[in-house]
Amino acid sequence: MKLNVIILELSGIVDGIRGNELRREVSNIVADGAKILLLDLKGVNFIDSSGLGALVSAMQMMRNANGKLFVCSVSDQVRMLFELTKMDRIFQIFADQDEFKRQIWTTQ
Template sequence: MQLNVTVLELSGIIDGIRGNELRRQISGILANGADILLLDMKQVNFIDSSGLGALVSATQMVRNADSKLFVCSISDQVRMLFELTKMNRIFQVFADRDEFKQKVLPIEQAGRQYKI
């Protein structure tokens, strides 16, 4: 059995409009059977309260689909926002994709192959 890992690269500002797009994208990814979703935020420079709400909603969608959500490559500004809002307790954040691969995939793989 193969573990389906999907990486979603986000960029720019995550606000209400982009948050709605993000929820639709994640819904489609989950419908296609993703076991793990990695949000790569290397190009995200700002998240407003609506965008933060969309991320929380996305987390719930992923949990309801019995999948897992991880975040990587956040900027200092986004890290500060996550800490101020305690979102760093909800999201497991990795420095980059390599750290994610090293720390999560060997554990999750457990005898299964994975595809990114």
Template sequence: MNMSVKVLELSGILDGIRGNELRREVSGILANGADILLLDMKEVNFIDSSGLGALVSAMQMTRNANAKLFVCSISDQVRMLFELTKMDRIFQTFADQDEFNRQILATQ
């Protein structure tokens, strides 16, 4: 089965404004038929509560589209935030795109 994979590279601060952009981008990607969405967050240096809400919204939209969402390359600060807010239980994260490719794409 040929899966459609889309990588979305995020950067800077994930706040309310950027969160709304993320929701629109994810919606468009899913509308175009992506089966798997990888959010590469190596350039994200801060996430506020609105940004966390946007990530949860992206996960819900992805699930509703019968697709899968994964996250990679999170900084130590973002990892700590994920752990404090229990988001690490919601999002499957990978060290980087290479690890994602080895573990997920190799099994598809």
């Protein structure tokens, strides 16, 4: 069985505007039938509250479509934000794409 894994690489600041773009992208990804989405946050240096809301919306969209959303390559600042807001308990976070591939692609 071939896994339909989509990797989205985000960069810069994830705010309300970028968050809305992310929601649209994830909506299209769900419509295309993808079951696993990896958000690579390697290039993200800041996420504001609306950006966090967009990440949660993205996860809900994937869950509603019986899919899964994962996050990788989180900077120290974003990790701190995730911990403060308890998002680190909601998202499964991988060190990088390689760790994700080792743990998820090989187990599916």
